[in-house]
Amino acid sequence: MISATRTWFKRNRANFAIGAGVIGAGYVATQYVLSKVTETRQRMSDERIAKENLRRRFEQNQEDCTFTVLAILPTAVENIFEALPVEQVLEELQTQRQERLAKSVGGGPSEVSTADIASAPPSLADGGDDKSLASEGFIHTSQMAESSLESPSPSTPRTKMNKVQLWNEVKISSISRAFTLIYTLSLLTLLTRIQLNLLGRRNYLASVVSLASPAKQDSRINLENREDDNYEQAYGNDFETNRKYLSFSWWLLHRGCKDIMEKVTAAVKEVFGPLNPREDITLQRLSELTVLVRKKIEGVTEEDRKNQKWLSFLLPPNSEEDYVLHAAGMSGPTEISATTSPALRRLLDETSDLVDSPPFAHVLTLLLDSAFSLLIDTKIATLAYKIPPPSASGARVVEIVGPGTGVKTKVASTLATFSRQAYSIGSGGNNEYLTTMEGVRDLEAFAAVVYSSNFEFEAPEAAASLAADAEEPVGGDATLVDVGEIEAASDLEKAWTNALAKEDGKSVTQ
Template sequence: MGGFPSFVHRHKRKITAIVGVAAASYYAFSYLKSKITEIQAQLAITRISREHLWRRFEQNQQDASFTAAALLSSLADPIFQELPVEQITHDLQSKRTNSTRPVELTQLLVSDDVSVASNSTLSVIDHSAADTETTRLTKKELWNLLKVASVARVITLIYCTALLVFFTRLQLNLLGRRSYVEAVQSLGDEGNNLEAFQDHDAVSTEVNRQFLTFSWWLLNKGWRNILHSVESSTKIVLERVTPRTELSLEDFNSLIHDIRKRIDDNHGNFLADLLPLIESDEKLVLESNTASVNEFKSSPEVEAQIKPLLVLLLDEAKDLIESPNASSVMRALIDEGFNLLLSNLQLQYYYTIEAEHAVDDRISEVADTKTVKLASILAGITRQSHEIAISNERTNQYLLAMNGTPELAAFSAVIYSNFEWKKAV
C-alpha cells in the first residue's frame, strides 16, 4: 500500500512536469482548434463574399451588354439618316431603269462616266436634304457619293458601337462598384437613423441617374465628331478608287487601314467624343435628363450632396478614359469590329471553291488572288451596316464579338475591384 505514495513522492517532479505538459497541450489543442474553427468560418465568409461579389460583377456585365444594345438604335438611326446609302442607291437605279425595281449595284455600271471619281460632290451635299438633293446629281456624282457614304457609314458604325460598348461598361462598373460598397456599409448603419438612410438612398439614386445621363453626349454629339472625321478621311483615301476598281481582299483591307489611321490621328483617346469637357456642356447633358428634373424632389441639403459625388464619378471616368489601358481596350473593340467586317466580306466575296473536294490550300490561294469590283463590295458593306445596327445583344454578331473581348473583361474587373479610389465614390 505504501508503494504508490512513495513512487509518487520519488517521481513528484517528473509527474508534475508531465501533468503540466499535458494540461498545456490540452489548452494549446483547444486554442488551436478554436482558431482553426475561426479561420474556417472566416474563409467561408470570405468565399461567400467573393461568390456574392462575382455574381454581382457578372450581373453587371450582362446589364451593360443589354444597355448597350438598347441604346444602339439611338446611335445608329441618325447615322443612317446622315448617310442615306439606300436613297442614293435608289436614285442610281432610277436613273438607269426609270423604275423602283431593285437592281444589283454591279448592274448599274453601264457607262464610262463612272470611271472618274468626283472630288467635290460630297462636300456640297447637305445630308439632311438628301432625298431631294441626290435626285439632281449626275450618275458619276451619285456613284462617288455612294462610294464614300457606304464606306463611311460602316466605319462610323463600328467606331461608335465600340465606344458605346466601352463607355456603357465603364459607367455600369463604376456604379456597380459604388452600389456594392454602399450595400456593405449599410449593413452596419441600417436602422441607426432611418431618415438619414432614406436621404442617402435618394442621393445615391439621383447620382446614379445623372451619371448614366452622360451617355447622351456620345449619342447626340460624339458620333457627329466621329462621322465628320470618318467622312473626310474616307473621301481622301477613296478619291482615286472607282466603282469599277478591282480589289483583292488585301487591297480593300489596306484602304480601310489608311482610313482608320487618319481617324485615329484625329481622335486620340476619344475623351471628347465620350464626355463633355467644359462645364456648360455638362449642364447641357444634365438638362437633357428631363425625367430626373421632373421626378427628383428633395431638400436643398440633399441636392447639395449630389454634385460633389457626381464630380468624383466624372473625374474617375475621365481618368480611366485617358489611361493607356482604356486606349488599348477601345482599340481592341474597334479591331474586333473591323476583323468581323473583313471576315464577313471575305466569306461573301473572296472564298471560291473551284471543285467539290478542293483542299484548304487551294481555297486559300483562290481567296488571296481573287479580285472584286468595289461596286459589289459596297453592296456587302451596306448589308453589314444593317447587321451592326441590330438592337439585340444575342443576335448582333458585332455586339457579341465586342462584348466577348478579353481586354474589355479585364478592364471591367479592374474598375469593379478598385475599392480604394478616393473612398467617397
C-alpha cells in the first residue's frame, strides 16, 4: 500500500506542483492586493488629514487677518482724522454763530457782519444750518472731545474763514474723510491678507518638512546652531524676517492713507463742490455723484480699473524701504541696507507682483462696491433719508425709492451721516464695514490663491537660485519681477481662475 501511494504521488507530482504554484501565486497576489488597498486607504486618510489641517490653518489665518486689521486700523484713522478735522471746523462755525448772536443782541442787527450775509446764499444767511447741528446729530460729545485733542496749538496760525467757506470745508471734509477711510480699509484688508497668507504658506511648508524629516536618534545636547537642521530658517520662516516684512504696513498707515486722502479730496471737490449744504438732494443723485467720484479715483472703464496702480499706496519705493524699517522700529539708525536679506526681498517682490495683478484690482473693486453700498444704500438711506432697510419692508422700500417718488433731504443731513459713519468705518472693534468686505467671496478666493500658489519657490534651493538670478544685472536693477514676470502672472491667472471655479461649484452645490 505504501508503494502504491508512492507510485500515485510520483504519477501526479506535476499536478501537485502546479496546484501548489497556483495556490502560492494566489496567496502572493492576494497579499499584494491587500497591501495596495491598505496603502491606498492610508494615503487617502493622510491626504484627508493633510487637507483638513491645511483648511484649518487657512481659516485660522483669515481670522488672524481680521484681528490684525482691527488692531492697526486706528493708526491710519488717527492720521486721517488729524488731516480732516471736521469737528474742529464745526466748533468754529458754532463759535461764529454765538458771536453773531451776541452782537445782534447787544448792538442790534446793524452790527451783524453785512459782508458775511451778502456773500452767503439766502438759505445760509438765516443761520438755520448752525441751529440744526444738534438736531442733525452732526457731532457727538465724545467726538467733540476727540476733536479738541486733535486741534492744533493756539500758536498755529489759521486763516479766518467766513460761514460759507466753513460750510464748504465741512462738506468736503466730511465726504472726503468717509471715502478715504473706505479706501484705506479696503487696501489694508487686502495688504494684510497678502502678508499673512504669504507667511502662512511658509509656516505650513516649514511645519510639513519638519514633520516629514527623520527623527534624530542622538539624544545628546548640542549647543551648536546648525542651519542644515533648522527647517524653519531653511524655508525662510525666521522670526526676524517675518517681523520686518509685516512692519511694511507702516507705509499705508502713515503715508499711503494720506496720499489716498489727497486723491479722494481732489475728486470730491470737483464733484461735490457746487452743492449747497441747504440744497435738497435725492438718494439717487447722491449715488450718482459717489459713483462719479469713484470713477475719477479708480478709472471709468473696467480696463482702467484693471490697470490702476495701487502699489505706491501700499509699499514704499526701494529707496524708502530702509527708512520704513527704521520708522517702524525694526532697525537702528546706523544699520544700512536692512532689506538686502534674500528672504525679505523675495517676500516684498512677491507682494508687489500680487498688488499689481488683475485679480487684486478685481477684488479691490468688489470690496469698495460692498463698502460704498453699505454707506450710501443702507446707512445714508436709513439715517438721512429715513428709508426703512430692505429687511424691514421690501415693498415699502420699492414704493419709496421707486421712479417718480424722488425722496429728498438736505445736503447737510447727509453730511451729518457721513461724519458719524467715519467713526464706524474706522472702528477698531465691531466694524460692520470690515464684516461686509469679508463677506465678498472673491476675497477668500484671492487669499486661497496667495496661500496655495508658488509652493515650489519656497524650497531653499529654488530660493537660492532665484536670489542669484535676481542679483544679475538685466538692463538695470533686476528683481524677481524681472526674472519671471510673465510666467508668474500666467500662473497667478490660472490659480485665480481655478479658485473662482471652485467657489462657483461650492455655491451651486449649496
